Amino acid sequence: MKRISILGSTGSIGRSTLDVVESYPDRFQIVALAAGRNLETALEQVRRWKPRVVSVAAEEDAETFRKSLKTSGISGVEVVYGSTGTVRVATHPDADFVVSAIVGVAGLEATYEAVRAGRFETPLNQSFPQSPWSRLWRIQHGRWGAGSPLIQQP
DSSP: EEEEEEEESSSHHHHHHHHHHHHHHTTEEEEEEEETTOOOOOOOOHHHOOOOOEESSSSHHHHHHHHHHHHHOOSSOOOEEHHHHHHHHTTTTTHHHEEEOOOGGGGHHHHHHHHHOOOOOOOOOGGGSSSHHHHHHHHHHSSSSOOOOOOOOO
16 A cells, blocks of 8 residues: 655646545555645545544645544544645655645645655646756656656646
């Protein structure tokens, strides 16, 4: 069983990743999600996947999200926020790997920390070859990485 953290879980690539996980429940488990400002979708994801940590965009979002969790009867989820929260998701000690699906440089710090922690896998966004992430990938793998294809959206 591979344990996954997802940066950008509420975006299209994050949701697509969760669809894949849904198809292989015996192979994957979600341990942490970075959801940004889409609190409604994040709450649905927490209900379904029961992650240990969820990061949202800002402190106010975290307070709102904690209240939503409590109202929904969900406990045991650590709610963090901002770039520190995203790094917490990216470096969660129980994660075997991280899917980085945050657009542009917004996820750069967390992705860098995931590389440093040895938990970074294929970045799943269409701007990857032109982004600073491509350099991080080569730092970790020395090249594009065997067995981990670069996936791009059309």
